[in-house]
Amino acid sequence: MEESRIVEGRNAVLEAFRSGKTIDRLFVLEGCKDGPVQTILREAKKSKDTVVSFVKKERLDQLSETGKHQGVIAYAASYDYAELDDILASAREKGEDPFLIILDNIEDPHNLGAIIRTANQAGAHGVVIPKHRAVGLTATVAKASAGAINYTPVAKVTNISKTMEELKEQGMWFVCADMGGTTMYDLNLTGSIGLVIGNEGHGVSELVKKNCDMVASIPMYGDIDSLNASVACGVLAYEVVRQRINKAK
Structure with a gap:
């Protein structure tokens, strides 16, 4: 995974979606159902481009570069897709x-x-x-x-x-x-x-x-x-x- 594309933490991921940025992949802590995460999942559902994966904490820890992923990590496209x-x-x-x-x-x-x-x-x-x-x-x-x-x-x-x-x-x-x-x-x-x-x-x-x-x-x-x-x-x-x-x- 490339550093320039990783977005970690609930607020950062939510803002990435709301800004219209194309999110290729979203990794979410499996079993996590609190409000902020559900809001992120709703945003992901609106996007036809995002693939959502529910993973264990160990997997998120492996992907994380900051150690502060808060149960969500997204990978944003470096360039926008065309229709x-x-x-x-x-x-x-x-x-x-x-x-x-x-x-x-x-x-x-x-x-x-x-x-x-x-x-x-x-x-x-x-x-x-x-x-x-x-x-x-x-x-x-x-x-x-x-x-x-x-x-x-x-x-x-x-x-x-x-x-x-x-x-x-x-x-x-x-x-x-x-x-x-x-x-x-x-x-x-x-x-x-x-x-x-x-x-x-x-x-x-x-x-x-x-x-x-x-x-x-x-x-x-x-x-x-x-x-x-x-x-x-x-x-x-x-x-x-x-x-x-x-x-x-």
């Missing part, structure tokens, strides 16, 4: 087919930062990450993005599969990266497209893969059978760029 509708509206305003990068449980902040950097350079309109079981917009992510986090919006959603279904209704197609797919050069990746990149260890989950219209594989000629998630994202994103350029000619 998915605003990202799509921005693409429309530019007269461009939406190009999104969808991340299925990326856990490494360096990978997320590198992907945001690639998204910016490849002209993607935004990045979508899940609320649970994935890294958020931390200071490490911001640093790894080399400043791209200030220009490329990142939306956080509760359910990746459901979000994809909703976007399909708006005419978006989805392609995910998987070794068992069709060679990326043989796929039509033009138009309104969402590029789905899976978890570093397990790849794209089966449920998310079922919602993809295409499965793309990257040609590999070496002795190992996989690429780092952010590198795979870069390779596929620039295949999207190449096809868009050719279509525009």
